[in-house]
Amino acid sequence: NAGVTQTPKFQVLKTGQSMTLQCAQDMNHNSMYWYRQDPGMGLRLIYYSASEGTTDKGEVPNGYNVSRLNKREFSLRLESAAPSQTSVYFCASSEAPLGYTFGSGTRLTVV
Amino acid sequence: AQSVTQPDIHITVSEGASLELRCNYSYGATPYLFWYVQSPGQGLQLLLKYFSGDTLVQGIKGFEAEFKRSQSSFNLRKPSVHWSDAAEYFCAVGYAGANNLFFGTGTRLTVIP
Numbered sequence: 488n489a490g491v492t493q494t495p496k497f498q499v500l501k502t503g504q505s506m507t508l509q510c511a512q513d514m515n516h517n518s519m520y521w522y523r524q525d526p527g528m529g530l531r532l533i534y535y536s537a538s539e540g541t542t543d544k545g546e547v548p549n550g551y552n553v554s555r556l557n558k559r560e561f562s563l564r565l566e567s568a569a570p571s572q573t574s575v576y577f578c579a580s581s582e583a584p585l586g587y588t589f590g591s592g593t594r595l596t597v598v
Numbered sequence: 599a600q601s602v603t604q605p606d607i608h609i610t611v612s613e614g615a616s617l618e619l620r621c622n623y624s625y626g627a628t629p630y631l632f633w634y635v636q637s638p639g640q641g642l643q644l645l646l647k648y649f650s651g652d653t654l655v656q657g658i659k660g661f662e663a664e665f666k667r668s669q670s671s672f673n674l675r676k677p678s679v680h681w682s683d684a685a686e687y688f689c690a691v692g693y694a695g696a697n698n699l700f701f702g703t704g705t706r707l708t709v710i711p
Contacts, residue, residue, distance in 0.1 A: 520698060527607070529688065529703035530642075537697045545698065577641060586632050586692075587699060589641040 490514070493578050493590035500568040500597045508563040508593050510578030516588075518581045519561035521545075521553060523574040524592075530577065536561055568597045601625075602691050604702035611679050612710050619674040619705050621689030630692040631672040632699065633663055637685045645687075648672065659683070684709045 491512045500506055512519065517538045522530040522545075532545030536555040550572060552564045561580075565572060573596050579587035603622045611617055623629055630649050634642040646657025653665040663674045672689060686706045690699040 518697060522701075527703060530701040532698055535698050543697070586630075586644055586647050586690075587642075589634075589643075591641040 491578055491580055491588050491590035493576075493593050495593060496591065497594050498596070500565075500595065502569060502597060504568050505564065505566050506568065506595075507565075508576055508578070508595075509560070510562065510590060511560045512578075512580040512588070513559065514580060514582075514588060515558070516580035516582050517558070519555065520579045520581070520587065521551075521561070521563045522577045522579065523547065524577060525574050533563065533576075568595075570597045573597045602689055602700050602702040604687075604689055604705050606705045607703070608706045608708065610708040610710060613681050614678050617674075617676045617679045617683070617707070619687050619689075619707070621672045621674065621702060622670050623672070623689075623691045623700075624670060625691070625693060627693050629672075630694075631663070631665060632690040632692070633657065633661070633672075633674045634688045634690060635659075635685050636688065636704075642688060645674070679707075679709055681709045681711070683707060 494509045520535040521533040531547045534553040536542045539558045542553050554562045576593045578590040581587045601624045632647045633645040636642045645661050646655050648655045648665045656662050686704045688704045689702040692699045
């Protein structure tokens with residue numbers, strides 16, 4: 488089925504460990520996004536990529552890096568995980584401004 | 599700065615009752631408006647969207663929403679709620695020239711038998 492695929496679905500990290508969250512879309516969308524979702528705070532934009540080869544910071548970029556590997560793939564990296572990064576992470580893609588298609592999320596716990 | 603307000607954190611309704619979830623936005627330009635639904639442990643699914651034209655828009659699962667420019671609102675409604683509608687609902691706003699959407703903090707809907 489067409490859509491946005493995120494891996495992994497669950498992850499537990501120790502403080503200071505690094506990891507990369509993967510996201511791929513097969514809808515030929517130009518724009519891709521990483522959000523984090525925390526209780527009572529809705530979705531907050533971490534980084535986005537308006538088109539292949541470009542990335543920009545969102546509302547909460549500190550502690551994260553991204554790579555737009557090609558038009559399909561947009562990865563999010565945590566270089567040194569902290570407990571404050573415990574969250575649910577969503578990747579989305581769009582052909583702005585037509586609304587997003589979301590992945591199913593990655594539930595990350597940092598202990 | 600752009601913002602989206604969903605004033606109700608949690609709403610409980612009886613199955614078969616009507617539902618209205620509120621959403622207000624702040625910005626001067628004409629917005630693009632969206633409602634998403636998130637079932638527990640799932641991603642967000644688009645319910646409906648408004649770009650222009652008729653201010654009453656129909657979506658999936660029997661939902662509708664009305665854009666009221668004078669009130670800066672885009673409230674979501676359903677005439678008769680089903681138990682399967684229990685979920686969290688997010689309002690989102692975008693603008694021409696903007697690359698991303700701005701989300702409200704969500705309204706959790708509980709449906710009681």
